[in-house]
Every structure is written in structure tokens, then in C-alpha cells.
Amino acid sequence: MLRNLLKKKKMLKNMSNKRTHMVKKQDTNSYLSTLFPHFLLWRKTYGPVFLYSTGAVDILHVSDPDMVKDIGHRTPSELGKPNYLKRSRKALFGGGILTVNGDEWAYHRKILAPEFFMEKIKGMIQLIEDATVPLLESWEGILDAAGGSSEIVVDDYLRNLSADVIARACFGSTFAKGKEIFCKLRQLQKAISQQDALVGPSAVWKHMPTKANREIAKLVEEVRVLIQAVTKEHSSYKGNDDLLLAIINGGASDERIYKGTAEAEEFIIGNCKNIYFAGHETTALTAIWCLMLLATHPEWQKRARAEALELCQGRMRLDVDILQRPKILTMVIQETLRLYHPASLMMREALMDAKVGGLDIPRGTIIQVARSMLYLDKDVWGLDASEFRPDRFANGVAAACKPAHVYMPFGHGPRTCIGQNLAMTELKVLLARLLSRFAFAPSPRYHHAPVSRLTIEPGFGMPLLVTRL
Template sequence: MEIGKLEVVGTVGLILFCVFMKYLLDLIWLKPLGMRKKLEKQGISGPSPLFLMGNASEMKEIIRECGLSKAAQAIKPDEITGHGYAPSLFPYWEKWAQQYGPLYMYSTGNKVHLYVNSPKLVKEMSLCMSWNLGKALYLAKSVRPLLGDGVIRSNGKSWADQRKIIAPEFYMDKVKGMIGLMMESVVPLLKKWEESIQNGGGIAEIKVDQDLRNLSADVISRACFGSCYLRGKEIFSKLKDLKNIISSSGFLFNLSNFGFLPTKRNRSTWKLQKEIDSLIMKVMDQSSEGLASGQSESDDHLLQALMKGAKRECPGLTLSSDFLIDNCKNIYFAGHDTTAITSTWCLMLLALNPEWQDRLRAEIFEICGDSLPDADALNKMKLTKMVIQETLRLYPPSPLISREVLEDTKLGDLEIPKGVYLWTSVSGLHQNQDIWGPDADKFKPERFANGISEACKLPQGYIPFGMGARVCLGQNFAMFELKLILSLIVSRFSFSLSPNYKHLPAYRMTVEPAYGVDLLVSKVNY
């Protein structure tokens, strides 16, 4: 009898083991193989993957070779001849694109990726309003401590509900009403630089990237928190530390999945996440007290607007829920980091091209005279907008767009199976000579004189704010803030690159200057 029981247990165990092995084999090999076969039948090729690793080892080797081929990566200001950085940041994509064209597949572990830089298919992705193309779930997991499950990383109905609440707060009429608080943040920076110039005997060397990061943090803090903006700035500091930890781990194609282990890096991540969430909760509590006390509409700030929106659109959502915390982090990161980096690149490019400083200065003086710019004046600054557009073309804050195919989807004539990850190189599109001409890597704001449609052969080749249904919610806010910062700085100061400036774009979730931007700044004499 006992022998019979043991035989049954052994048989059940063997069956369970076989089922598990079949599941494991299907997960790590058969399912990805099936995806690749479907794509191959449609004429899509790519580098051959290795069992378990895919093309990850080859990607690492390409990166290693690229690093060895440029021992001194950073270059001096007088050595900058163009702004094509994609081959150094994503050398595997560039190498494979030369071999297989703008559409090819590759793998990392059990993940099948499709590189899509064919303008025709990028257009199809831009027109796709379906929920079937969502944010990559494995990336969402990697950056969850930084962004949670907010609107940037969520999918499906959750994403649609959050967007419905948040989008109205960035409509043009709301953004125009924020010009005053933007001005409150910029003026102290102008005074700080004027004092540095005076103390330096008429010229000062300023590391502008940190000042612009602080400025952008101040703007978003005031917009989000109102009178509590100083606590918001503390949150920004911790978010920056958290971003640096996450981006240093190679999160894009990291094969390891040990986020649950108490490693030194994970402990630091958990600690920062807890501190950030706690700080946001404190501000939320203060804002809730303001709402309960009948605070007037004129005292509203973004956090309170989100609270009201959540109550209105999702009555069952509590004010202490993750929705508010996660979306505060999303707004802080997207609204602060990208604007700060873009304004930094703007000044770097203008420092290299002083004739454009003169042209902007003349336009600003013609429109504003001795007055500070308002929303209407900013709308009239055509040359300033052109410089910003060209900066976003050459140095888009997010150099890539990722999507996960959540259900079998058709893009043009291409049938893409569920589970495939789509990647579009924004920087690759923005500097494609077939779209922009032979001077695609050069700074030429005049290409935007007659709008985007005349600047390039294919409008879908310009996507600095993303594309499709998931285009950036805060682009109106960002453009107004960038115009204001640029107009106030250029109208008061002239500047050039310091000999200490080392040019090296680096990918840290966004493309930023690896060593910051050092400028020699002096006052403009009219």
C-alpha cells in the first residue's frame, strides 16, 4: 500500500516537473521562436540569437568595441563639427541598421525586439490610436520606483483614465496662466548670473546645467505645490538620485531580474522611493487640508487640481492612493528633467553659434522692448521657437520610443505578433539624411522657418514629444517655459563655450551632457 502511494506521488511529481519544464521551454525558447518565425515569413531579418542570451552578448561586445575605438570620448569645443551621437550611445542599433536596414529584429533573453525606423512604419505607429501598442511592461517594472504606475508607464484603461484626469491641466489656457510663476523662478537666476559677472570683473564662467536644473525644479515645484514648493525641490533632489541609480543599471536591456534581493543598489532604491513617497504624502495632506478649508480656485495648484480631477472622474479613488503619488512623480520627472536638459542644450548650441544669439536678441527686443514677455509675446517669437525646435531635433530628451505589442497588431502591411517589443530611434530619425538632407547633423534653425512640414521631407520624421495617442501631455508647458527661459537669458547675456567644456552626450534615461555645460557669460550692452 505504501509503495503504491509512493508511486502515485512520484508519478504526480514527474508530471508536474514535465509541465513546468514544458512551460519553461515555451517561455524561454518556443514562444520567442514562434514570434521570430512569423516576422521572418514577412521578410524581416536580423542578427541570429544565441540560446537563452539572444543577442545580448553581441550587444555588449559591440559596446565594448565602440568604447575601445574612442579612447578619449569627450571632445573640446573647437572640435565639434556635428551633433550625431547615436552611433556612440546605441552602437548596436546603428551597426545592425547598416546591415539589415531600418527594419530588423533581434533578441535579449526571451524578448523579441523589432527595430522600426522605417518612416512609413513610424507613420503607422503615429496614427495607431489602439491600446494594443502600450509601454513595455518589463521597462515599467525597472523604472517603477521612479515613475510608479502613473500615466507615463501605465497601459489600457488605467492609462486612459489617468490621461483623462491629467490632460486638461496642460491645455493651452491653463499653461498661459502659469507664465507668472515661471517668471518668479527665472528672475532670481538672472540676478544670480548678474552678480557672478560683476564679481568676475565683467565675465563669469558658469556651469549652467545645474542652475537650469534648479530653475526647472523651482518652476514645477511652484506649479505642483503652490506655497509648498520648497518641499517639492527636496523631492526633485531625491528623484535625481533615484534616476541615476536606475539608469546606471543598464535598465533598457538588463537581463537580470533580481530587484527583490536586498543588494546595496536595491536597498538604496527602496530607501529613496520610501522617502520620496513620504514627502509627497505630506504635501498631499497639506493640500487636502486646503481643499477642506474651502481654499479659493485662484489658490489652486497642480496637485490640488489632480485631487479634484480624481474625485470627479474616479469617485472611488482615495486621496492617499498610489494614483496621486505616482502621477506627481511622473509630472516632476517629465516636466523638470526634460525641460532642464533641453534648455541646457539650447544654450550650448547658441554658444557655438553666436550669430543666432544676435538674431534672437533682435527679435526679442522688437517684440518686448524693455518689458518682460507675456504669453502673447512668447507666441510671437518665431526665431526663438525655431532654435528650440532645432535643439529638440538634434538633442531630443528621450532619444528612443518603446512600445510593447499587447495584442496581435497590424501596422501597414506588417502583422506583428503579441509580445514583440518595438523600438524607434528618435535621434536616428531626426538625423536621417534622406529626411533632413546632407546637413542633418548640423545646427540650422532656419530649416524650421516655414514649419515642420517644410523642414523635412516626412513630418513623421520629427517626433521630439513622442507620437500617437501617447504624445507628451506637457509639450505646451515645456515650449512656453523654454521660450521664456531662452528669451530672458539671451536678452540679458551673451555667452560662449568655456575651454573647460567637454562635449559628450550621455544616455541616463534622457540624453544629457555627461560633464555639464560650462559657459563664459557676460552682460549685453545695448
Template sequence: MEWMEILTGLALALLASVCVYTHSVLWLRPQRLREKLRKQGIQGPRPSILTGNVWEIKTIQSKAAVSSTERHGRLTDDYAALLYPYLEFWRKQYGPIFTYATGTVQHLYISEPHLVKEISLCRSWDLGKPVYLVKQFWPLLGLGITRSNGQLWAHQRKIIAPEFFMDKVKGMVGLMIESALPLLKSWEDRVEGDGGIADIRIDEDLRNLSADVISKACFGSSYCYGKEIFSLIWALERTVSFAGVLNKIPAFRCLPTKNTREAWRLEEEIKELILKVATKRKEESNYVTSCETEKDLLQMILEAACADQLDQETANRFVVDNCKNIYLAGHETVASVATWTLMLLASHPEWQSRARTEVFDVSGGGLPDADLLFKMKTLTMVIQETLRLFPPTSFVSREAFEEMQLGGFRIPKGVNIWIPIPTLHRIPEIWGPDSDEFKPERFAHGIFGACKLPQVFIPFGLGPRTCLGQKFAMAELKTVLSLLLSKFSFSLSPKYVHSPSFKMVLEPQYGMNLLVSRRSKAGP
């Protein structure tokens, strides 16, 4: 009897401890963060104790899905309100800065341009990539350069950044052309076979082309393995990005659901394949000195892992994570932007004609090189306007690892900041009353001449975490688009249904079908 009383007492004590801890983690800690923000005038919807505002998000999304079926507007109308109706709803209710929660994670939404400018100028390591997102996308990105923070991020940037300097990018134009030529031939054959005009789903072809380019840039002579890695990463990306409402609650992400188990399986397959390529490269390096061959990204990553004298497991993780990061970031962004650029040119024939005329004037109908690409100003304007209207990613996200001052606000430690890129790119007070229209001429004098506050043009991110590969991306975009415009003419297909969708990047939900016809060899 005495032992039963002792065990009962211990059980009650344990239960009380769990309750106190749970109450502290699930409510008191997030409540303290919200209170610090509210004292500074930052309001937001009231959260529930376990789920935050997740169910409210789902309710607003459901209502918006019903109303959006009746929406018929221009191709360039703001899509963000349809993709993220809850953020637009709260922005109208609480203003350009508000707070909300998913589970125990506290978010701070910021669309106030001058505060965004302040954040872009912040160089402190105390503002980094959100830890909960690192965990969410761990199978896909691990702790590679796009998700790491602090000293690890700085070290990886030092290794990888030189590979995307302009002199290196110029040297990659040849392989970009090499990858594009089979696509040109494929489309030529389809156009000829269909009697002069073919209905082609271009987004899939452009994704494969971009994957081929980054395979060659990253894996060099081993790029054939890169194609297999790409297919597995693509499957893993679909698996990770398929998230129901419960996935917005961090505590539910580690449950061994069917989706989670599939992500674990794909992660292991990708790891084994990348390490197989790395082992093969190390064996080749024993016979070829570094001065006898051009180093690719894989070689630089392998040498860095060796120079750091990491243990085998850490070295393997370093190599695998960065290969996946570069692979994913290196092809998804380009494929997305190229797809939307061709859609906009197909729906604006006058700009398609202007861009094509410039391509012929600059290249004389031949293959472009890096110097000729630099002279294509009209094409640059078209790409920049596409990046404004259809940026490949929707948000810049940051977490405050220590309490810090940003603008006129004290941001508490643990708060996650969300900056909506498409919203900032369409503010009439910044871009003018025609901010929802496709007008590449606004970039005639560069980004600083296009808007009143250039720091809000952030298609490649902002601050020190700006995408390392943006010069590579712009070079590939200009290479591919100039080749396509020199060979083909584009118009919208009757099959195309305009419905932008966001997974890892912005993409057409039902694919991008365009009518493609052959251009005359005589000129534009």
C-alpha cells in the same frame, strides 16, 4: 525505502517540470516570436538562450568606447552611434528594421520613416508602454500617466490633460518668470564678481530652475515641499538609471542588490513626503472652497482620487505615482533642451545675435508675457532645431499586447518596438544633405516645411502618447531663454568637453560650462 523512492520520483518530476517550463519561457516563446518576424523578412543577430544579445551588446560597446576616444568632430555630429553603437552596427548589417533580444524580451528596431508614420497613426490600446520597462522603472514612475496603459492611462490623461491646455499654460508664464529672476540675479552677481565674464556650469542651474517651476505649477503654495521632493527624485533617478549589463536581463532586476535597496528606500521617502503634502492640502481644502482658489495639478489629482472613491492604498498610489511622473517629465525635458539650446547658440554667434535681437524687438527690453512669447518666431526655430539635433529622449518604445498589423507587417503579441528618435531626426533623405548641421532656418515655415515627412519629427513622442506637457515645455523654454538672452551673451568655455550622455534624458556627461558675460542695457 519505498518513501525514498516516492520522494525521489517527486523530486525528479518537479525538476523535469521546472526544466520544461524554463525551456519554454527562456527559449521556445522568444524563438516563436523571432520566427514570426523572420518569415516576414525581418532579420537580426542570433541570441543566446538566457541572455539574448546582451553580451554582444557589451562587446560592441567596449570596442566603440576605445575608438571614440580618438573622435574629434563637430558639436552637431550624430552622437547616437556612440551612445548606442550596437544598434548602429546592426542597422548597417540588417537594414532599418531588425530584431534583437535582451534576456527573454524580444525587441523590434524600426527606423524606416513610413512605418514610423503608420505607428504614429495607430490609436489602438493594444499598442502601449512596454510592461518590462514599467517594472524596471517602478520605483521612479509606478503606474502614473507616462507608464500606464489602457483604461488607466486614458483616465489619467482625462484628468491631467486640461491642466496643460494653452489657456492654463499662459497663466503659468508669470510663475516661470518668478522662478527665473533669482537665477538672472545670481548670474549677474557672478559675472560682476569675475570682472565682466564668468565661467558657469549652466546645466545644474537650469535643472534647479526647471524644478522650481514645476514645483510651483504642481504644488502651488506648497512648492517649498516640492524642492525637497525634487532632490529625492533626482537621487532616485540616478539610482535607477545606473544599470550594468545584467540589468538588461529582466530576471536580474529584482535581485536585492545595493543599488536596488537604495531605490526602494528613496521610493518610500518620496511616497511619505508626497502624502504629507497631500494630507496638508486636504486639510486646507476643508477651510477654502474650490471656487476661492486657483486649482493646481496636485489639487486636480487629489479630487480625482476622491471622485473615483478608491480605497486608501489605491488612492495613495494614484496620487504619488502621478506627482512623480509630472515632476520628472515636467522638469527634465525642459532643463535638457535649454542646456543644449544655449550650447548651440554659444557655438553659433550669428543665431545668438538674431535671437537676441528678436527678443528686444518683441519685448522692448521688458519682461515677456504669453502673447509676446508667441511672436518670437526666431527663438521658436532655434528651439525646434535643438529638439531635432538633441532630443531629450532617445527612443519611443511600445509593446504589442495583441498581434496587430502595422504597415506591411504582422507584429506578434509580446514584441517590444523601439523607434530611435535621433536617427530619424538626421535621415538625409528626409531632412536634406545638411541634416547634421545646426540650421534653424529649416523651420522657418514650421515642421511641415522643414522635412519631407513631418511625422518623423518626434522630440515629444508620437501618436496618442505624445507628451501632454509639450506646450508647457515650449512656453517655459521661450520664457527662460528670452530672459537669459536679454541679459547675457554666451560662448563656449574651454572647460566644456562635448560628450552627450543618456540617463533619463540626454545630458552633457561632464556638465555644460559656458562663458557668460553681461549684455548692455541699451539693446542687443
């Protein structure tokens, strides 16, 4: 079993060396051969369903559409989040909704999900608009000083904007106030992904008193103190009715789940971490990849801009009815999530003995679904699977691929992402405002080399040539 891990590391090291010498232009959207060469080799050798080992856990890899469909039909009590990931990702996610199972997960969802219903999102649109203003003004200032056109590395701008949206909409503050939390969570993300690359996500070395582990522990404590300060200050305000208050109240309102102060604190800090990180990182990355794809496909940028100008014409504020109109922008977002989904792997653990896709799955088995393998499968999407073609979604997901259930940008089965309404709304507002003011083109300095740092992101940043319209 250990040889699986050694072979995987050798293949990834070889591809990492090749990635540093990749050409500057974007030749293909398929990054499977550089990020997941072991999956490609093992699928070719053993088929779409195979078992491999990390040295500590055995993982059943699934890229068979029929079996994926069956996984989506399993209840949360049958298939849940893997316990080993809960331990290895505890520093980043704590005991929030992304890691818990059973009655605890049901309680978390009961508290958090209503805060992301469309009725709530309607009231957040102006907050999203307000968060875009500093970015728009900053880019306009850069371009004015440069004569109307300049290269801009867009990554940090879009991460800051998305963080600001989460801070304003969910925590009643601005990005400036929560900046330290976002920065430290980003440091945690990088530290944990580097550690995974060295020893694997479930290795015992992750719990030894190494320099890297001490640094992670230090960041965890600093984030905890910062979140405690935010929640303490927030709970003292009267008239608050937002996600943070729901989290604070939820940590103390059900003694069947949380019987002490420590458990209640873990609920609050864990879910704040989940929203701070997952709520902004995944949306920011989707926006980054959206702009890259539009920059490299000017015909689609032109079509998307025409729609954006129609949406924004003379409007100081967009509303939920207006944001239901854009078809091109929606297709662009859907296609971006297919080609560059932030979370490439979906992991589940059999919480009891189960039968999935005709296979008997013993309790404790880890099931891994590689979205990227499904999303770039030519048998599912056609021979142009690796091409940017938003019009494949013109008639909905059912017409875009066969079978339709393999497209699951916001999760699969009962554990779908509660924040999908906010994410789609934010992306539509952002793209509409950007495209109506700026034109984008590829920078000669851009190296197309996606990397996996728990999420799929540009390996060398995203410099784009931006021109003010």
C-alpha cells in the same frame, strides 16, 4: 538571443572608453556612433526594421518612416507602454500616466490634460517669470564679482529653475519646498540608468536584494513619504485650484478604476512623480542644449538675441500674445529638440495582435522607435542632418523634412505629451530673458560627450563662458 545583449555591451564599452578621450570642442552633433553603435551596425546589416533580444524580451527596432507613420495611427488599445518598462521604471514613475495603458490611461489623461491647456498656461506665465528671477540675479552677481564675464556651469541652475516652474505652476509651492523630492528623483534616475547599463532594463537581477536595489528601494520610500506630506498639506488649503488638487481629487473620484486606498495613493504618488521628473528634467535638458548650440553658433545667437530684445523691451512681464510672436526662438527650440531630444527611444508594446507597416505583430511584441536615428537620417533631413540649422523650420515642419511625421518631439499618435504647451512657453520665456541679458560662448573646459542616463545629457556638464551685456 543573449549574444545580441553581449555584443551590444561590448560595443558600448568600447565607445565609452573612446568617449573619455574625446576632444574638448564640439566636432559634430551626431552622437549615434558613441551611444548607439549597435543600432547603426544592425541597421546597416539588416535594414531599418530588425528584431533583437535583451535576453529577457525581444524588441522590434523600427527606423523606417512609413512604418513609423503607421505606428502613429494605431489606437492606445492596440499599442501601449511596455509592461516590462512599467515594472523596471516603477521606482521612478510609479503608476502614473507615463506607464499605464487602456482605461486606466484614458482616466489619467482625462484628469491631467485639462490642467495643461493653453487657457491654464496663460495663468502660469507670471509664475515662470518669477522662477527666472533667482537665476538671473545669481548670474548677475557672479559676473559683477568677476568683472562682467565668467565661466558658469549652467546645468544645475537650469534644472533648479525648471523644477521651480513645475513646483510653482503645478504644486503651488517653490523649488525650496520641493527640493528634496527633485534631488531624490535625480538620484533615482542615475541609480536606475547605472543599473540598466550593467544588467539591462528587464533583467531578473533588478529584483534581487543587492546593495544597489536596496538603495533604490530606500529612495522610493523617501520620495513616497515626501509626496504624501506635500499632498496632505496641500489638500488642507482652501481655494487651491491647480494640478496637485486635480491629482488628489482624481485619485479618489472614480471607483471603477480605483477601488481602494492603495490604488488611489498609487495614482497620486505616481502622477506626482511623473510631473516632478518628466515635467522638469526634459525641459531643463532642452534649455542646456539650446545654450550650448547658441554658444557654438554665434550667428544664430545674434539673431535670437535681436528677437529676444524686441520681445523684452521694457516689459516686466511677457504674456501669451507676445510669446506667440518669436519665430527665431521657436526654430532654435525645434532644432535643439531634433538634435538632442531628451528621450531618444520611444517604446510601445502590442497589446493585441496587430498589423503594422505590413508586418503581423503578435501580442506582447515590443516596438522601439529610435528618434535619434530618424532625426539624423540624411535621407529625411538632407546632407546637413547633423548640423545646427534652425532655418530648416522656417516654413514649418512639413518643409523641414520629408516625410514630416518623423519629427515628433512631443510624442507620436494618441499618446502625445500633455505638457508640451507648458514646456514651449517656459523655454521661450527663459531664452528671451537670458539672451536679452547675457552673451554665451563655449568654454575651453567643455568636453562634448553626450551620455544616456534615461535621458540624453552632457556627460561632463555644460560649462559656458557667460558675459553680462
